[in-house]
Amino acid sequence: MTRAIDIAQVSYEAPDLALMERFLTDFGLSRIAHEKDALYMRGAGRQHHLHVTRRAAQARFVGASFEMSDEADLDALAALPGSSPVMESDEPGGGLVVRMTMPDGFEIRAVYGRAGAEPMPVKAPNHFNDGVFKRRIGSTVRTQRAPCQALRLGHVVLHVSDHDASVRWLQQRFDLLPSDHFLPPGQDGPVIGTFLRFNRGADCVDHHCMLVLQSNKVGVHHCSFEVQDVDAVMGAHDFLTAQGYQLDCGVGRHLLGSQIFDYWKDPFGFRVEHYTDGDVVDASHRPGTFNGTACETTQWGMEPPPEFFE
Numbered sequence: 001m002t003r004a005i006d007i008a009q010v011s012y013e014a015p016d017l018a019l020m021e022r023f024l025t026d027f028g029l030s031r032i033a034h035e036k037d038a039l040y041m042r043g044a045g046r047q048h049h050l051h052v053t054r055r056a057a058q059a060r061f062v063g064a065s066f067e068m069s070d071e072a073d074l075d076a077l078a079a080l081p082g083s084s085p086v087m088e089s090d091e092p093g094g095g096l097v098v099r100m101t102m103p104d105g106f107e108i109r110a111v112y113g114r115a116g117a118e119p120m121p122v123k124a125p126n127h128f129n130d131g132v133f134k135r136r137i138g139s140t141v142r143t144q145r146a147p148c149q150a151l152r153l154g155h156v157v158l159h160v161s162d163h164d165a166s167v168r169w170l171q172q173r174f175d176l177l178p179s180d181h182f183l184p185p186g187q188d189g190p191v192i193g194t195f196l197r198f199n200r201g202a203d204c205v206d207h208h209c210m211l212v213l214q215s216n217k218v219g220v221h222h223c224s225f226e227v228q229d230v231d232a233v234m235g236a237h238d239f240l241t242a243q244g245y246q247l248d249c250g251v252g253r254h255l256l257g258s259q260i261f262d263y264w265k266d267p268f269g270f271r272v273e274h275y276t277d278g279d280v281v282d283a284s285h286r287p288g289t290f291n292g293t294a295c296e297t298t299q300w301g302m303e304p305p306p307e308f309f310e
Contacts, residue, residue, distance in 0.1 A: 002073040004066035004174035005198060007153050007209045008047055008111050010223045011063055012270065013056035019267045020053045026243055027264070027272060028150035028227065028236065032117065033092040040092055043150040043225065044120040048093030050153040050225070059268035061220035063107030064156050064210075065097075066174055070112065074098050077110050077173060089114065100173070103165050104218045106158065110173075122149060125229040141231065145239045148232035150225035154275060155208050157222050159215035166212050167194050175199045177283060179207050180256050183291035191289075195256060199283050207257040207279040217310055222263060222271035226278070233262050233274050240264055249308055250274075252301020256290055261301075 014020050017039045021031060029041040029051060037055040042048065047067075054062070068074060074086045077098045084099040095114030102108055126143070127136035160166040170176050175198075182193030195208035213221065227233055237251055248271055250262030259278040266272055290297075294309045 001175045002076050002110075002173060003069045003199060004110070004176070004209075005069050005200065006047070006067040007155065008065040008067045008109075008114070009050050009052055009153065010061075010156055010220075011052040011054070011065070011107070011109075012059070012061055012268075013054050014059045014268050015055065015057055016267070017053055017055055023245065023266050024051060026147050026240060026245070027266075028148045028225065028274070030120075038091075042117050043152050044122050045152040046116040046119055047152065048114055048117045049091070050150070051223070052091070059270070061106075061270065063102075063109065064223075065109040065111050067114070068110050068112045071096065074110055074112050080173070093117075102158075102160075102169055103162055104158075104160050106220075108170075108173075120149070122151065123228060123232075126231050128229075143231040143235045145235050145242065147239060148227045148236040148274065150227060150274075152226050154206055154224045154226045154278070155210055156220065156224070157211040157213065159213050159217055159219050159221055161215075161218050163192055163194070163212055163214040167196070170196060170210065170212070176210065177285075178287040179281065179285060180287050181289045182213070183289055185291055185293045187291055195287075197281065197285075201283050204280040204282050207259075207281060213309070215310070220270065222273050224261075224273035224275050227274050227276050229276055230260055233260055233276055236274055237262050249302055249304045252303070253277075253299045255292075255297050255299050258299075 024041045032042040033040040039053045040049040041051040078086045089095045089097045093114040098110045100108045176196040177199050179195040179197045181191045192214040196210045198205045246265040248263040259275040262274045295303045
């Protein structure tokens with residue numbers, strides 16, 4: 001089976017690339033390339049770029065890209081109905097790509113051989129003195145209210161018209177494993193949401209790289225970038241507030257996946273998340289089920305507004 005090993009990027013369209021660049025820079029990404037009609041933003045890690053915006057009259061989410069384990073995966077994906085041939089990528093970093101379309105029209109790209117970026121220096125996490133273990137000895141915490149570094153793209157969440165068909169499509173092409181399932185509140189089924197993770201055997205991966213949710217409003221819910229620690233989340237939260245950006249929901253801690261989260265809206269209304277301290281599991285993990293209400297998905301902190309899960 002073809003297997004994805006990382007989420008490489010998310011892609012959008014928007015009418016004002018300068019406005020998007022300003023927000024993403026304040027959010028902790030850095031420009032790696034800027035063509036006449038496309039903006040490419042990177043994180044601190046090895047992926048060449050994580051967020052792409054192409055100029056268009058109307059803002060919209062285009063899709064996401066997965067990095068594959070080897071070139072043979074691209075050949076196998078290209079042979080599937082609806083796939084493009086294996087092509088040279090037209091984006092900075094090069095490599096090979098196969099384009100596919102999910103049932104609701106999201107463009108999903110499989111990439112291999114893209115040049116990596118030189119990792120950026122990253123501030124070490126602050127050691128935490130909890131009630132039992134004192135790891136920070138003879139030193140202090142000094143956190144700035146400033147942009148934090150986006151280390152990498154962690155996940156993307158999609159609202160779809162047919163949950164089962166969308167999950168099946170993703171699993172057949174990328175060998176993604178279910179980590180947890182959403183059920184309707186107070187009911188035993190059907191499954192209306194699935195957290196999917198990479199299958200890397202005994203190696204630990206994030207609880208999810210994608211969440212697929214049944215919805216009457218098809219589209220992207222959010223993309224999410226990992227940051228170093230809770231001080232990075234909070235320092236960035238205060239900075240983004242001071243810059244006048246729109247807070248959507250945060251700070252809090254999720255129930256499923258356990259991440260400390262902070263959600264913001266970019267200038268075009270798309271939801272973007274900082275997170276830290278998420279669960280990691282290997283291929284032996286077996287999914288659980290959750291059938292509570294939306295507000296019960298937050299363990300502490302700001303509860304999501306009613307429209308958050310629409």
